[in-house]
Amino acid sequence: xxxxxxxxxxxxxxxxxxxxxxxxxxxxxxxxxxxxxxxxxxxxxxxxxxxxxxxxxxxxxxxxxxxxxxxxxxxxxxxxxxxxxxxxxxxxxxxxxxxxxxxxxxxxxxxxxxxxxxxxxxxxxxxxxxxxxxxxxxxxxxxxxxxxxxxxxxxxxxxxxxxxxxxxxxxxxxxxxxxxxxxxxxxxxxxxxxxxxxxxxxxxxxxxxxxxxxxxxxxxxxxxxxxxxxxxxxxxxxxxxxxxxxxxxxxxxxxxxxxxxxxxxxxxxx
Amino acid sequence: xxxxxxxxxxxxxxxxxxxxxxxxxxxxxxxxxxxxxxxxxxxxxxxxxxxxxxxxxxxxxxxxxxxxxxxxxxxxxxxxxxxxxxxxxxxxxxxxxxxxxxxxxxxxxxxxxxxxxxxxxxxxxxxxxxxxxxxxxxxxxxxxxxxxxxxxxxxxxxxxxxxxxxxxxxxxxxxxxxxxxxxxxxxxx
Numbered sequence: 001x002x003x004x005x006x007x008x009x010x011x012x013x014x015x016x017x018x019x020x021x022x023x024x025x026x027x028x029x030x031x032x033x034x035x036x037x038x039x040x041x042x043x044x045x046x047x048x049x050x051x052x053x054x055x056x057x058x059x060x061x062x063x064x065x066x067x068x069x070x071x072x073x074x075x076x077x078x079x080x081x082x083x084x085x086x087x088x089x090x091x092x093x094x095x096x097x098x099x100x101x102x103x104x105x106x107x108x109x110x111x112x113x114x115x116x117x118x119x120x121x122x123x124x125x126x127x128x129x130x131x132x133x134x135x136x137x138x139x140x141x142x143x144x145x146x147x148x149x150x151x152x153x154x155x156x157x158x159x160x161x162x163x164x165x166x167x168x169x170x171x172x173x174x175x176x177x178x179x180x181x182x183x184x185x186x187x188x189x190x191x192x193x194x195x196x197x198x199x200x201x202x203x204x205x206x207x208x209x210x211x212x213x214x215x216x217x218x219x220x221x222x223x224x225x226x227x228x229x230x231x232x233x234x235x236x237x238x239x240x241x242x243x244x245x246x247x248x249x250x251x252x253x254x255x256x257x258x259x260x261x262x263x264x265x266x267x268x269x270x
Numbered sequence: 271x272x273x274x275x276x277x278x279x280x281x282x283x284x285x286x287x288x289x290x291x292x293x294x295x296x297x298x299x300x301x302x303x304x305x306x307x308x309x310x311x312x313x314x315x316x317x318x319x320x321x322x323x324x325x326x327x328x329x330x331x332x333x334x335x336x337x338x339x340x341x342x343x344x345x346x347x348x349x350x351x352x353x354x355x356x357x358x359x360x361x362x363x364x365x366x367x368x369x370x371x372x373x374x375x376x377x378x379x380x381x382x383x384x385x386x387x388x389x390x391x392x393x394x395x396x397x398x399x400x401x402x403x404x405x406x407x408x409x410x411x412x413x414x415x416x417x418x419x420x421x422x423x424x425x426x427x428x429x430x431x432x433x434x435x436x437x438x439x440x441x442x443x444x445x446x447x448x449x450x451x452x453x454x455x456x457x458x459x
Binding site for chain 1: 287288299309313316
């Protein structure tokens, strides 16, 4: 009877294990990703083509223009020290937040994970996230805003190393002299293209800068702004006043806009 | 099973946990699969069980983790989750649907069909057992838990789970004998 039991049991084990006993391939990864021991990435449509978007326990941790999946994973693991794997899709909630941010909707964007960066880099990138959709600010503006007014070059480097492009809109930071400036995610042309998607005519901004116009004001409110500020863009042509620097605006009796907070100092610092 | 699992988990949870998942995923998934009607539900359940295990371990003292019988502990966690879900949905927690797997190219189609028929027959026989015996037999002989692990998983004394397994297997054997006797009668007549 004992041997009968064993034989039966063995037959049953063989039969049952062939179906219900083997965990599906993605289970371990799904578990480790859920508890934050493995990060995930997937492809998401961006403003100027597909993006690779990576995320982990603490939020979105990398965004790059699609093209080199192996390189993306290798860079990621090197930078963060965490392993990453491709998944078919992100959770609907996170995807909704990412899309809202890319479209410039005035809702909460996704949480971002900047833990692999220095404090300074984090400050630069968090400040950059405050620049509204469809507007641009100079590098020197970011430097002043984070309390490091002389660190303009370092701001440029920090933005150049932005690991979460588009979601952190480093494309909205341009040179104070009106030139478009560098762009890590595809060079100046890509930068123009993204800004055009947001409704910014970069050529026009550059032409204004060439003519020496840095700020525009309204003669009804006596407030001056960056030309791309949403308040500036509501000024009608008959009331628009143009200034070459802050001193000129000040002496004409204008005060800086509280929304775009134009720089007080020399406008020609990059 | 995974002899150094508790030690590794106790010294570094994040480093040890991937090993635990790799080692016990078949066990946890198998239990989940047998208590879910749909494959997706089983995956979901298994994932949930591991996530809860991770969170629980995060709150345990190292000594408690070292003393853990991991297989039985995970099995208990999976069974509890399955029970809660079944209760929530008010559907019986048993019953496998027969799923057509993608063809395994290593074995021929004929062998595969035969194997699958065998699966179905065994599933039917198991389902005919009272839940108590079915669960004990499945955990012992399909999931491969040891008797101490089984006792932990079911929260019953060792002697009880042993006798449940034996009674379950005896009932299965009676079923097989009755089937055979019926088949012979059919041939004779």
